[in-house]
Amino acid sequence: MAATGAAKGRLVYNIYKAFSYALSPLLRLHLQLRKLRGLEHPTRWPERLGRPSLPRPPGPLLWFHAVSLGEGMAAIPVIKRCVQCRPDLNILMTTTTMSAFEVIKNQLPSNVLYQFSPVDTPAAVDAFLGYWKPNAVMIMENELWPNLIMISSRKGIALALLNARISAKSFRRWSAPVLFRLISLLLSKFSLIVPLSNVQAIRLQLLQAPPSIINFSGDLKYAVGYDICNEEQGSINDLKTQLANRHVWMASSIHRGEEEVILGVHKVLLQMYPDLLTIIVPRYPQHGQELAQELQKEGHNVALRSKHQRITPGENIYLVDTLGELRQLYLLTPVAVIGGSFCPGFAGHNISEAAAACCAIFTGYHVGHFSHMVHEMQLLNPLSVLQVSGKSDLQANIIELFGNARVLETRRMAAGQAFHALSSGVITNAWNLIKIHILGQALAERI
Structure with missing residues (x-):
């Protein structure tokens, strides 16, 4: 057979x-x-x-x-x-x-x-x-x-x-x-x-x-590293200075169609917190540039990452239209909303990078193959990742976090603890499996 x-x-x-x-x-x-x-x-x-x-x-x-x-x-x-x-x-x-x-x-x-x-x-x-x-x-x-x-x-x-x-x-x-x-x-x-x-x-x-x-071995996407050069570290530190004493949240890996959810929440939060800064990181840089033009036409104060524009007190949206900086940007925000999850047909994105930076994490329900990551973290601590149904649900939860420092800290600690539990030993396990099952065979037969 x-x-x-x-x-x-x-x-x-x-x-x-x-x-x-x-x-x-x-x-x-x-x-x-x-x-x-x-x-x-x-x-x-x-x-x-x-x-x-x-x-x-x-x-x-x-x-x-x-x-x-x-x-x-x-x-x-x-x-x-x-x-x-x-x-x-x-x-x-x-x-x-x-x-x-x-x-x-x-x-x-x-x-x-x-x-x-x-x-x-x-x-x-x-x-x-x-x-x-x-x-x-x-x-x-x-x-x-x-x-x-x-x-x-x-x-x-x-x-x-x-x-x-x-x-x-x-x-x-x-x-x-x-x-x-x-x-x-x-x-x-x-x-x-x-x-x-x-x-x-x-x-x-x-x-x-x-x-x-x-x-x-465990999911290799938990193996988050923060090895960055001095120039990149200087840029992140400069951003941190610009964001000091402001209410900051970030929406990352946003796909077309999801900006309506994020901007809807932004408008409500801005009325409550005039010092608000919303960081938006579209999945594709071109989308970020198009979104910046649309927002500026509507009268929003927007700074664009690719143009190295500084975030002044009058700007309340920072659009990141670059690649490869997401891990470092999570270090700037206490709250992270992970995109690719708010519309049917989407498949979610990696949440471990936000957890490694101890962000309070939100995601939608359309997380695809990242559902295992959500469930693993929630099993370790139900507060580590919160799934929300849409704009109203997300808005209410961020308002709660901005209004209660103790709740925010609890959520951040939960995400960090779940990440560290799941990331422990992943690379060692994977490397040991490669040594046993691959290198022994490959080097014995081919060298």
Whole structure:
């Protein structure tokens, strides 16, 4: 029965492989069009076709791959532990998006190599693997690309899936008969899968991931670091001075449509607290710039982060239209509202960064795969994260916190304590699993 399933999976993969071969010429054109739109790097976009821009150093090499900024940031603490514990290993990091590139390139240790990931065509993956010759691939979260996984496995490269997650929507799609066989085949090629939660582990096993390779370390997104350069620290300290003695709250990772909730709360709070400052951090910088123009036309006093505008007493909205500063900005505010959660269809965002900064945290109910993080923190302390239904609920709760210093302090302490309990040992656990299940196999077989 298992052999039949594997054969069907290989048949589906061969169809995918043939299809990706046929699309290869179009993908090159697609990448060039994306470059013109600013979605690919202007000079390094050929890396997406497996063409390197850096020399491959001698010795064993571990490849960490993440698609975007959130997954990439979760990989960095593991990479740093790897550099610390095994300085003899070369580390290669790849991401897909420009937003990840702009931030992560400044966060990695200086000796870590950084490239854009290859598109999932046989030619691009073959070229990439043929040049870099990784001993193991650490894939973050849910990047189950068939050519990458199957070609890596064929070449004897060990595979790990870290912080593994499958959304409910993806699980339903992958459970369909045709895709089920392919996903089952792909999961069988891994030597280690580290799921985010028990729910994710169950979904993976239902998709026939071998139970023996599933191990838990804790969510890597709890591994929040605040390593910032002197210039960035100076900028944050300057902001802290500008915000002194004001009522401050922050709405982060705000998506289009959610600004109505945030601005509605802002208007009510401003009537009660004339010294109010609302920090708004849109999910995408372009949205922030557009929002600033709209607010200024309406007569609001707005300072824009990208223009390095100072926050004067007359300004009550600070719009952050930059990337990579969210962790530091949480240190400026006692109250954090996490966006991507107030409208149906959204999937939430990482709340651990706000918890690490001991913010009183609010989020909506549409938190998607971050529901496990909300529930974990609430189980440890129900006051650590409060989910609100919308504008009126959020407004009432922030008014309570601004009006009662003891309640605010209790909420902040609850978030910080829950974070520290959940973050303890996560990186050590993940590193130990990589040593046991990946490095032993990869270095023994390939070196």
